[in-house]
Amino acid sequence: MADLFRSSTFSSDQILCNADIISSSEARARIEVAVLNFLRILNSSSPAISDLPLISRRWSNSRLNRGLLTEVSSIFLSHSFCSRSLLRPNSAKAFVRVWKVMEMCFQILVQEKRVTQRELFYKLLCTSPQYFTSQLFLTLVYASDVVALLRCSRFSLGIMASSRGAVAGRLLLQEPNQEIVDCSTCGSSGHVISGDMNQLERMVMKADARYIIVVEKHAIFQRLAEDRVFNQIPSILITAKGYPDIATRNPAGLAILCTFKFGSIGMGLEAYRYACNVKWLGLRGDDLQLIPEESLIPLKPRDLQIAKSLKSSETLQENYRNELEVMVQSGRRAEIEALYFHGYDFLGKYIAKKIVQANYI
Secondary structure, eight states: OHHHHHHSTTOTTOSOOOOBOOOHHHHHHHHHHHHHHHHHHHTSSSOOOOOEEEEOOSGGGEEEEEOSSSSOEEEEEOSOEEEEOSSSTTTHHHHHHHHHHHHHHHHHHHTTOOEEHHHHHHHHHHHOTTTOOSOHHHHHHHHHHHHHHHTBOTGGGTEEOOSOEEEEESEEEEOTTSOOEEGGGSOTTOEEEOSOHHHHHHOEEEEOOSEEEEESOHHHHHHHHHTTHHHHTTEEEEEOSSSSOSSEESHHHHHHHHHHHHOOSTTGGGGGGGOOOOOOOSOOGGGGGGSOGGGOEEOOHHHHHHHHHHHTOTTSOHHHHHHHHHHHHHTEEEEGGGGGGGOTTHHHHHHHHHHHTTOOO
């Protein structure tokens, strides 16, 4: 299949390794090119099935692109390839799974539909149970493989995120021909954020906020929204109910913060699109004096493993590295809920004070 990738849109002589945002018709065309070239090779005088060369989504193939004119830095991938092979027993199924996901994406695009990754998984589970088990991550991995093969985004392939995020605060939203939604009056659960990028692009947004506070845990988001912290500090609260993190001081929380700040290897060619200059507002070493000693939790082996991985990463800036080192040496971590020791209204005051004092890194 080497000819396929020398003669098509997949050629490795492209300068940038990124995933394009393209129309559904162009995405269908890229899939058709891949299939036709594959068939051409099979029908040649010396037919052969070689590996599927994919841009490698490993740390060894990643680089950190530090912005020159902005403070935003992001992870990007260079031109190092991994492969899915039909000829190796341990990866033959992986080879077929890539094509199965690509086939399903083509059907979605033809029908002009969009599906969530979970919906895609269950469809594949029903149509190809011998290749897709009950493990959702398999769908995520092979959707990323298709992105790495076709060099276009998940959204361009008809795959969208689930609507699990929420927003609250000083923000007005209006979809075409719909009423205005005032996110400051949506209660403690906030307003649901759609996973449909087209819908978000059509939305009119107005705000007088000066800060956007991203919260890891939905329960903490609800507390801040109920206390209307956005009236103390002109702000917008956002949660993805897990990503990213300001709510915990532990290695996993720091890893999530870095994912939001720089992107992730798992997102591969799409990582750079979603990086932004987020700051660490949550608990740090200097805040531990606010927390009772008995509230500190011993680090688990997984925490130490994540910490070791973070310390070896070039994305970790020096002040983050220092915080992590202090945490590892102490052998303990803190959850932000421990601040409730001072009362349920203390959390909002704590965050407002840190923002006013610019006490974030």
